[in-house]
Structure formats: C-alpha cells, structure tokens
Amino acid sequence: MHDIRAIRETPDAFDAALARRGDAPVAAEILALDEARRAKINASETAQADQNKASKEVGAAKASGNEAEFERLRALVGDKKAEVAALQAEAKALDTQLNEKLAWIANLPADDVPQGADENDNVEVNNWGVIPGFDYTPKEHYEIGGVAASMDFETAAKTSGARFVMLKGAVARIHRALAHFMIDTHVDDNGLTEYNTPVLVRDEAMYGTDKLPKFAEDSYRTTDGAWLISTSEITLTYSVAGDVLEESELPRRMTAHTLCFRSEAGSAGRDTAGMLRQHQFEKVEMVSITHPDRSEDEQKRMLRCGEDLLERLGIPYRTVLLCTGDMGFGARRTYDIEAWLPGQNAYREISSVSTTGDFQARRMNARFKPAGGGKPQFVHTLNGSGLAVGRCLIAVLENGQQADGSVILPDVLAPYLGGKTTLTADGTLA
Structure with missing residues (x-):
C-alpha cells in the first residue's frame, strides 16, 4: 500500500x-x-x-x-x-x-532497478560454477534412467489432474533430503528461526502480503473462503501484522518449509513437461522483518544465503537483477537466482529475493518503536526462496546425470541419505 x-x-x-x-x-x-x-x-x-x-x-x-x-x-x-x-x-x-x-497499484521500483520491458532486459550481477560438459545430449530430469520410474506423472494425473507428480523411492528421499539440508543450513549457519506454518490463510493475510486482490486468479480458495498459500512468505510475513515491535527485536529472520499451491492461471502451455511448473510444490522460504535503515543490507544477506545453498550443492547458477518490466507487483527490487539445467540448456529461476520496503507493512500495519523514542514507524519486509525444493531437485538430477542413467549426488546430501552418494540407473541409492 x-x-x-x-x-x-x-x-x-x-x-x-x-x-x-x-x-x-x-x-x-x-x-x-x-x-x-x-x-x-x-x-x-x-x-x-x-x-x-x-x-x-x-x-x-x-x-x-x-x-x-x-x-x-x-x-x-x-x-x-x-x-x-x-x-x-x-x-x-x-x-x-x-x-x-x-x-491495485504496484510498488514503486528502487532507483537502481534497471529500466526494461521483460526478462531480456534483466542484468546479470553474478555467475558461479562451471557448466558441466557431456559427451551426449543431456536429458531433462524426467528422462534420466534412474529417475523415470520414480517420477510418476500418470498416477498423479489419475488422482489429481494435470501438473501434479508423485515421487517415490529414492527420488522422493532425495527431494526430502534437499528440504532438510536447506532448513538445517538456514537454522545452523544463517541464523534464521524455523517455523512450521499453516497452509490455509484468511483474506486479511493474503491482502496484507499483496496477494489480494491482484493475484486472486493465481490462487486456490477453499469452499469456506480460506486460501491455500502460494508461499510461506504469506504466513511468515503476516505473523507481525498489527504488531508494534521493539527496535531491539529487529531484524526478525524466519524460515519455513511448506507445501505451496498455485493455479498457474494464464500459464497454459508453459513448462508443462516434467515437474518444473506444478500446481502443488514445496519451498523453503526466507522472510526478514527489518529496520528501514538496514533493509538494503538485509537483501544482500538473504541473496547470499540462497546463492550459498547452490554452491554447497555444486549447482552452476547466475544471479540477475530484474528490470522494471519483469519485477513482481509488491517488490521494490528483486534478484533472481537461476540454476543451470543441462536438459534445457538454460538457466531457470530457482529463487527470487525481494525487498518490498514498507509496501506490505502499510497494508498490514506492522510497525516498530524506535529505540530513541518517537512515533512508531513501519518496518520493512523482505522475502526470498531458499530454495524451491522441486526445482532444486531438477537441478541436482540434471547436473549430476551420467551416460548410464545414474546420477552422482552432491556430497552435502550424503548425511540425509544414509551416506549414499549415487542414484543408480535402476533407481536405488548407492
């Protein structure tokens, strides 16, 4: 607002x-x-x-x-x-x-956001890792031998319709391991507090985090009027709605691993193969509630948290500063982290890290009392994926694929996989 x-x-x-x-x-x-x-x-x-x-x-x-x-x-x-x-x-x-x-009026872009019409005008600000070479045409995630039998789209379509997937066996375990690795890293190394939040919210929470009225068509609503969250940004950010925090409580850094739901209205025909764009997916989210004077540094900190996860996983990525025409409705500035997907021969978004300034805080009346006295001021809110679990699974599988249909897995996942480091061609862990 x-x-x-x-x-x-x-x-x-x-x-x-x-x-x-x-x-x-x-x-x-x-x-x-x-x-x-x-x-x-x-x-x-x-x-x-x-x-x-x-x-x-x-x-x-x-x-x-x-x-x-x-x-x-x-x-x-x-x-x-x-x-x-x-x-x-x-x-x-x-x-x-x-x-x-x-x-209905979008947030105003920060002065340093580049002018542009669409993703072609985004500006690369960081690039990490060496794109892997293959002596064959690399496959997309769902085509890899050791993956195909454990990534079941047909059964998911039978139970739920298009754009759902059932993971089973080793692939399901790798997916779970990735989420645990992300949460543990954020809590143990990045100083975030873990939350387990609801996935159903009221109108007020959707409005306060700028999802209503703009994105009603992209969201799922239950018959009793509650909304399924598209991201735990909604629940984590709205947790301070109506509050007047002490300045000493800032920054409040939070993380949560949740199911997320998006109707993907208007995206028919885009990325329908595989599990890149699903109606139901999992995401580890980062949210920070900060003092206005420190929100710029906080965005840089959150960005590094997301990039570091990919570096630990050994996934090549690039970071881009979104231009004015590609930036989200509520953002003042957004950085996208894009992981390299060999099967598509392209970088694809795996995280967006945004600062909204006081845009959301005004909508939900979230303030703090300055330590030196004076009237309460609006906090600044920031959010970022840390990371999208399904897309991270895709990146791990595609970058680690071998000619025989097996996948070499990142070493950092071994503690979550019973010490195993390979998805074999027959779909088991070794």
Missing part, C-alpha cells in the same frame, strides 16, 4: 515511477478521491460542531421558556445529526473506493 501523503507531495514523481513499470499514471485520480473524501470529513466535522452547539443551546432555550426557539433548535439538532451520518457514510464510501484503487 502506498502512503497517500507521499502521493500528495510528489504526484508527478509517483506517476513517473509507475511509468518505469509500464503502468499508466494514477496520481490525479487518487488525489481527486482523496480530496473528495477529506472534503466530506471536513463537512461532517463542521456539521458535528453545529450539532453539538445546538444541543447545548436546546437546554438554555427550554429553561428560558422560549418554546419556539426550543423547537427550532431541537429540529436543528435532528437535521445536523442526519447530516453528520450522511456525510460520514459518504466519506467512508470514498475511503473504501480510495483504498481499493491503492490496492
């Missing part, structure tokens, strides 16, 4: 920042609603003052025996009471209309 005062003070700059995203100017419309709302509020306050004055005068008129004046003032009190109610209702309606307009 945007600060209406900032729009009043610099409407041209606000529209210019939106234009960088390719969005139409809205400041004039917003300010017209704001002016009309404030006019109704002022009018209702004037009418309330008139009502209060007349109410005081009613008693005096009655005491003086001036019946005509008494009746006039009593009628005036009634009229002013009705006027106040009508004006307050009009002000509330305009306030609702204003907030609905603001809820």
Whole structure:
C-alpha cells in the first residue's frame, strides 16, 4: 500500500515511477478521491460542531421558556445529526473506493532497478560454477534412467489432474533430503528461526502480503473462503501484522518449509513437461522483518544465503537483477537466482529475493518503536526462496546425470541419505 501523503507531495514523481513499470499514471485520480473524501470529513466535522452547539443551546432555550426557539433548535439538532451520518457514510464510501484503487497499484521500483520491458532486459550481477560438459545430449530430469520410474506423472494425473507428480523411492528421499539440508543450513549457519506454518490463510493475510486482490486468479480458495498459500512468505510475513515491535527485536529472520499451491492461471502451455511448473510444490522460504535503515543490507544477506545453498550443492547458477518490466507487483527490487539445467540448456529461476520496503507493512500495519523514542514507524519486509525444493531437485538430477542413467549426488546430501552418494540407473541409492 502506498502512503497517500507521499502521493500528495510528489504526484508527478509517483506517476513517473509507475511509468518505469509500464503502468499508466494514477496520481490525479487518487488525489481527486482523496480530496473528495477529506472534503466530506471536513463537512461532517463542521456539521458535528453545529450539532453539538445546538444541543447545548436546546437546554438554555427550554429553561428560558422560549418554546419556539426550543423547537427550532431541537429540529436543528435532528437535521445536523442526519447530516453528520450522511456525510460520514459518504466519506467512508470514498475511503473504501480510495483504498481499493491503492490496492491495485504496484510498488514503486528502487532507483537502481534497471529500466526494461521483460526478462531480456534483466542484468546479470553474478555467475558461479562451471557448466558441466557431456559427451551426449543431456536429458531433462524426467528422462534420466534412474529417475523415470520414480517420477510418476500418470498416477498423479489419475488422482489429481494435470501438473501434479508423485515421487517415490529414492527420488522422493532425495527431494526430502534437499528440504532438510536447506532448513538445517538456514537454522545452523544463517541464523534464521524455523517455523512450521499453516497452509490455509484468511483474506486479511493474503491482502496484507499483496496477494489480494491482484493475484486472486493465481490462487486456490477453499469452499469456506480460506486460501491455500502460494508461499510461506504469506504466513511468515503476516505473523507481525498489527504488531508494534521493539527496535531491539529487529531484524526478525524466519524460515519455513511448506507445501505451496498455485493455479498457474494464464500459464497454459508453459513448462508443462516434467515437474518444473506444478500446481502443488514445496519451498523453503526466507522472510526478514527489518529496520528501514538496514533493509538494503538485509537483501544482500538473504541473496547470499540462497546463492550459498547452490554452491554447497555444486549447482552452476547466475544471479540477475530484474528490470522494471519483469519485477513482481509488491517488490521494490528483486534478484533472481537461476540454476543451470543441462536438459534445457538454460538457466531457470530457482529463487527470487525481494525487498518490498514498507509496501506490505502499510497494508498490514506492522510497525516498530524506535529505540530513541518517537512515533512508531513501519518496518520493512523482505522475502526470498531458499530454495524451491522441486526445482532444486531438477537441478541436482540434471547436473549430476551420467551416460548410464545414474546420477552422482552432491556430497552435502550424503548425511540425509544414509551416506549414499549415487542414484543408480535402476533407481536405488548407492
């Protein structure tokens, strides 16, 4: 949510920042609603003052025996009471209309975000690892001999429909091992606190983390009105909604491994083969709640946490700074970490690390008390995948594949796999 005062003070700059995203100017419309709302509020306050004055005068008129004046003032009190109610209702309606307009306006990009239209205009800022060479055409994950029998799309389609998968045996264990490795690294080495969160949330949580109203079509809703989360960013970030934290509590660094659900509306035909884009998937999420002065450094810290996981797994990757046209609705700045997938001969996103500034905090009224005193201020919120478990599984399988259909697994997973380091061609661990 945007600060209406900032729009009043610099409407041209606000529209210019939106234009960088390719969005139409809205400041004039917003300010017209704001002016009309404030006019109704002022009018209702004037009418309330008139009502209060007349109410005081009613008693005096009655005491003086001036019946005509008494009746006039009593009628005036009634009229002013009705006027106040009508004006307050009009002000509330305009306030609702204003907030609905603001809820659809994307966050403003940070000044250092590159201008661009789409992913082709993103800027590479880091590149790590050596892309593996193969003396054969590398296979996609679901085609690898040792994987194919344990990655069952047909049974999943029978039970659930398209874009689901059933993992079994060794591949299911590797998937689980990856999630445990990520969580353990974040907790033991990165100083994050592990949470186990619900996957069903209320409207308020979706709205507060900028998923509503913008992304309603991309989300699943149950018959009783709850929403299935698309990421535990929602539950972790909204955990501080309505709170006034002590500055000493910041930063609050959290992580969770959860199921996630996305309807993928509008993505028909994209990445339908394999498990790259699924309706149900697992993700380890990182969320930080920070002091505004330290959010820039916090984003860099979170980015390194994501990159480090891939380095420990030995997966080549690149990091790109997203341009204005490719950045998410709620983000001020986003870095994508893209893992190398030999089967596609391409880098593919495995993590997005974003800072939202106070955009989400304003929507959910999350603040902190400055240590030196003064009024509470809005916190800054940041989120990042650390990492997408299914996509990480794909990267591990494709980068470690061998000509005989086996897969050499990263050494860091051995403690989670009973010391085993190879997925054999017949689908077992060795």
